[in-house]
Amino acid sequence: MSLAITNLKKRFGDVQALDGISFSVAPGEVFGFLGANGAGKTTTMRIALGLLRADEGSVTWQDRPTRSWPRRTWGYLPEERGLYGRMPVLDQLVFYASLYGVPRDRARRDALHWLARFRISEYADRRAETLSKGNQQKVQFIATILHDPDVVLMDEPFAALDPVNVALLKAAVLEMRDRGRTLVFSTHQLDMAEELCDSVAIIDRGRLVTEGPTREVKRSAGRQVVRLATSDDHDLSWLDELPHVKVTRPGRDYTELHVDADGDPQTVLRAAMGRGESVLQFEVADPSLEEIFVERVGAIDTTERTLAAAPAEVAR
């Protein structure tokens, strides 16, 4: 019943963009698609939407190939913003929606509603090119969901947004999920994914690194994070002597330790109390997605191996 991506392979010239990617997205969840630039996120999305053809593999939604579903099933927010610069905002929103078969008057009404919700009503009759990047981004999001698609795929939707707009967009995403829509978005902002996603997949250089519910992915490392603050933080050497414990971040407010799979965080607490110090803070948590990512993939690669340029390889 899910959006199932099975063994996708795609080659552009010399570059193997996708090398057997498989994962599935359950209906009604927010799914994070994580990877560095050039990992294959955009290519996977384009194939899922039928804009590109895979060399191998399949993408199905509710057991039918994604291409066989009506176009209005899908909403797509590409990474590069695509608006007609010289066309008024409202006109192009109505245009996009009517391509999906939404009657013009309904599209108009819904568009005005969304513009108000995103606090950009006053730009309805302005040409798109006169809007700021962040506002164009919001218009683009409205264009993506105006026809109320069942599955929404978004490529880096939070890029170029300030914190206020990020919050507006997050609220919209969660509301759509609550209405039973399935939302997939790619990002390299891992804290965003951690906050928003029910499940995630991490890919690197066209291969799947890990996937699953966010919680399980975070636990997959098998270790736990302990944050500890005591009345006497000056001497931390006793922590290093505990088995299965590693101090990762000595700090002023608290000290962060990793307790590996064989250890028990409670031994840390007992040891601290045994030293006669008063424990001000003791917290057991899963490692962050960022830590998992860095551990599995290495630091996020900032060198550009840009996604959009990849299909140009066709031209060879």
Place this chain on the structure above:
Amino acid sequence: MSDIANVITVARREFLTRIRTRTFVFGTVLLLAGVVAIAFVPIIVQYLEGNGTEEKVAVWVGTPDLATDPVPTLDALLNAPTGMPGAVPGAGAGGFAVSSVPDLGSAREAVTAGTYVAVLGIERDQGGELEFTLYTNERATGRTSQLVQQASNAVTIADRLERLGVTPADQASLFAPASYEVAWPEPGRTDPPEGSLEAGSSYLLGFGMTILIFMMIVLYGNWVAASVVEEKSSRVMEVILNAATPFQLMAGKVLGVGSVALVQFGAILVAGVAALLLQGRVAELVLGPAAGGVDLPEGLTIGMLLAFVAYGVLGFLLYAVLYAAAGSLVSRQEDVAQVVMPMALLSTAGYIIAVYASTGLLDIRAGWMVLLALVPFISPFLILSRIVAGEVAPWEIAASLVLLVGAIVVALWIAARIYAAGVLIYGQRPSLRTIWRLARTGM
């Protein structure tokens, strides 16, 4: 969502966006003004000549025995139409006002003062012949002098005939022109001979229509390509590609731009024809009731107009889908000119052949011309020249239309495949080999 609805949605946006641009509005208004101005040029010229440049010529007759008054004769001869082909009646009039004066001396003073351009003195010498003297500040070889000299010859001949006893009525039949005709060597052939007035004006018409079709294809074809590139470079393509198929996008674009072309050309045609039809009435208003009406150009028949519309529309469709496919291959406006080169060359070749054929530089009756007029990329230009030349058999028109429609279907199929793959290519310009592969595999 059916195919057609999306095609219409895309076409509608394209159309509305284009006709709302300032360049389109100004361009159309300018073109309309130009067409109307050209249509009224003869009247304007006549008006200016009639008022501004009237030349007064005085006639002083110094002999009492002239049988006929020379003033009306001179007037008629000086103001006779120049006989240029295609001249509008009255436009060739000399603009002379001829009147008789009683006194040569004061008339000569009046010439010096500028009241008259010239005064013509007519006397009889001892031999009985008429003697003409033109008193004027103009050059002896000027237009006035030459026309007056010709008119004087006529007056002299009439006078000599008079003295020989030929009555004025007989003189008229004496000078009636001979009946003379040019005809084709083949019996039964009735179309107007080459170079005749009638044929000349329909050649001109076919020529004009060919120019219009060529302009439409090149102008709006480029527009289609630029519009595709605009969607690519603004990355709108990726968004709308999720909603509509490449074929719908391409068809909508071609139809949208095509409708803009139809509107613009329709407006020009309507304005032009209306101006021509109104010419007579406007001429009456401006020049007075004597001015003759103006007819539609010879050869402008319903059939001709239908052929013009059919070949214009089909020719545009054929080229436009290829322009769209070409546009899909590049992602920057700067690269458009390069990638539409094949279409530009092909249409220019067709156009030049048609121009040479209608102006007689190429023999329009040659066998290879018959074949060429069937070739889809050439026929929209060439066939009109052949139609006005009266050279086309009905089967030729039918065959060329069928071939043209067939070519559009094939071009549409190839272009849609190139377009489908091309629209997501960004970066370098694809090679011929790539284009071939795209056309074969589609993606």
